[in-house]
Amino acid sequence: MPTLEICCYDIESAITAQDGGADRIELCSGRYDGGVTPSYGALIKAHKFISVPVHPIVRPRGGDFYYSQSEIATMKSDISLIKELGFKGIVLGALETDGSIDILIMRKLLALTSDLSVTFHRAFDMCRDPFTALKQLADLGIDRILTSGQQSTAEQGLPLIIELNEKTTGPRIMAGCGINSNNIKTFLDAGIKDIHSSAGKYQPSYMQYHNPNVSMSQNTQQNEYLNYQVDPDIVVAMKEQIRYTNNTLFIG
Structure with a gap:
């Protein structure tokens, strides 16, 4: 049966996603950075x-996926903590400056994951050659790859997602970026x-007072008085689409 993973940036959203029927949660912080390691308290x-x-x-950090030695050391410490706390899976990725998978760094990071399930995140969408990357990640033993098909949205990248899904010999291909209850059926079909x-x-x-002269963000497009949260109705609707599709396929 297809699985639904919900990306959550706070614990309240994670609880909402769970209650709505999510099969798995990717826990992050830093939505405007595209997702960074959650805090110890959140974990x-x-x-x-x-x-x-x-x-x-x-x-x-946000930005690209080429990491310094100090950043790699931080990632190693975070992996050790996540494993020590008892989580069953982890999401990571690292690239070389030429847009290829950083095999050496990935091996070092994976050596710390032992029995954790590993997802290679959307660093995959920044790879120069997705098919070479797919083979390399299969050789590394990665469990799944999150991808928008190297486009701005997964709908735009669907042709590549389908091709990757047909060619994979190991990692499961997980489509993400812009998928919701209105278009999930396209991917399931x-x-x-x-x-x-x-x-x-x-x-x-909930803030009633807004100081128009001060912003805590360098992103001028960001409204600091809007909070992004998981919508339970969207989760439920997506899960229902998955159940319907699965039942239809089973009956057929």
């Missing part, structure tokens, strides 16, 4: 309150069995 709470599998992302979504919407901040 503790996730392990305590979330019963579905939680896979924290290990990413020391295409045979994609792993779906990743943030399944959310912006909610107004």
Whole structure:
């Protein structure tokens, strides 16, 4: 049966996603950075309150995926902590400057994961050659690859996602970026069995006073008085689509 992974940037969203039927949660912080390693406090709470599998992302910063030695050392420490806390999976990735998979660094990081399930995140979408990357990640023993098909949205990248799904000899291909209850059927009908979504919407901040002269962000497009949270109705609707598709295929 297809699985639904929900990307969550706070514990409240993770609980909402779980209650809505999510099969797995990718736990991050830093939405405007594209997802970075969650805090120790968030990890503790996730392990305590979330019963579905939680896979924290290990990413020391936003931006590109070529990391310095100090950043790699940080990633190693984060992996050790995540494993020590008892999580069952992890999300990571590293690239060379030429856009290829950093095999050496990946081996060093994977050596610390032991029995953890490993997802290679959307660093894959920044690779120069997705098919070479697919083979390399299969050789490394990666369990799944999150990808938008190297396009701005997974809908735009669907042809490549389908081709990768047909060619994979190891990692499961998980489609993500812009997938919601309105278009999930397109991916299910295409045979994609792993779906990743943030399944959310912006909610107004509880702050009543807004200082128009000060911003805490360098991103001038960011409204600091809107908070992005998982929408339970979207999660439920997506899960229903998965159940319907699975039942139809089974009956057929």
